[in-house]
């Protein structure tokens with residue numbers, strides 16, 4: 001297998017995903033399947049171009065063969081795994097190089113020896129299904145390894161990857177490659193993993209909580225009868241949590257409990273009003289329930305994250321996972337929780353490719369060593385351009401700025 005590395009470039013025209021797809025990585029989670037794939041642009045070189053490149057001083061060196069194209073990001077609900085298999089089957093996949101050389105799909109039949117990188121619980125759960133239906137072996141990469149590799153890669157390679165979100169103001173954070181570690185990575189998927197990251201491949205999963213995105217989606221479905229996650233999020237935008245949550249002021253007759261630093265508007269008890277009034281579920285507006293639920297879960301995750309950061313003396317907390325969806329209310333709540341509990345000492349930061357950390361990590365695991373070399377030379381630049389939706393399931397991301405279905409231009413060098 002020829003060695004390759006990935007370069008993310010600027011000032012290239014993004015390609016639609018209609019070129020040849022040569023590298024695909026999957027993160028199959030409890031709620032969502034995420035994919036990152038490389039799509040070669042039609043004008044791209046063959047990859048075995050051996051021309052020479054000459055500089056102004058007259059010196060010539062052998063040009064590194066390059067395949068130009070773009071990285072694509074897509075997601076689908078895990079319950080629609082059959083649709084995922086169909087999509088992969090219909091993709092113009094060409095497994096040259098990263099997998100077994102010259103191993104191509106002919107007439108939609110993928111040869112036995114084909115494999116794709118996959119992570120998340122579903123890489124184990126659905127391995128037999130991929131083999132049986134597509135003849136593809138899922139090459140399993142550890143979920144935590146991939147989350148950390150994906151986060152480190154994106155933080156180093158993408159200029160505007162991390163940002164703070166305070167009082168509705170988004171501010172990008174410049175990442176100093178020499179001062180990135182340690183940090184706490186909080187991945188909010190169906191459940192929540194909290195990982196202390198000390199370097200490339202150096203990490204420990206220090207905590208987690210089962211009250212995560214799956215809880216919001218699941219409880220939200222039961223309580224509001226929403227049909228989809230996006231509908232639930234949309235509802236939450238219109239709600240008022242004070243109708244359901246019991247505030248400090250409700251208990252203290254409208255006053256702050258200043259002695260212990262609790263303002264009257266602080267939530268004393270999430271959903272607390274629902275027990276103190278003689279009301280049924282139907283008496284509450286679904287939007288108020290959705291809002292209160294989103295707030296409760298975001299607040300709880302912010303607080304547990306802060307406590308873990310405190311445990312290890314970490315000042316920076318990066319939040320990822322598809323629960324966030326670039327939603328201002330979610331990010332604001334998490335930021336306020338971290339700020340409140342840490343008395344301004346710790347900082348909550350969010351990642352633009354929030355939901356794709358694991359899939360990105362699986363993707364870069366195709367060629368870890370070469371990629372690290374490239375990053376060390378700090379030669380990566382990135383340009384993100386919007387492309388039309390890739391997955392049929394996609395709906396516009398409400399008021400958020402989720403990165404799903406965008407493309408990143410890049411070049412893969414063969415060595």
Ligand SMILES: Nc1ncnc2c1ncn2[C@@H]1O[C@H](COP(=O)(O)OP(=O)(O)OP(=O)(O)O)[C@@H](O)[C@H]1O
Pocket residue numbers: 028029030031032033077120121188189190191192212213214215216217229230320321322323324325355
């Ligand atoms: N369109 C969507 N459909 C379903 N859930 C969504 C959607 N968009 C965002 N979410 C939220 O994202 C969560 C899943 O996030 P993510 O994909 O990061 O985790 P996962 O990999 O499925 O879970 P885990 O890592 O725990 O196995 C859901 O539980 C839900 O809260």
Ligand SMILES: CC(C)(CO)[C@@H](O)C(=O)NCCC(=O)O
Pocket residue numbers: 029030121143189190191192193207208209210
């Ligand atoms: C089980 C995983 C790692 C699967 O992605 C995730 O859903 C999670 O971190 N859940 C929280 C489990 C816990 O630590 O209580």
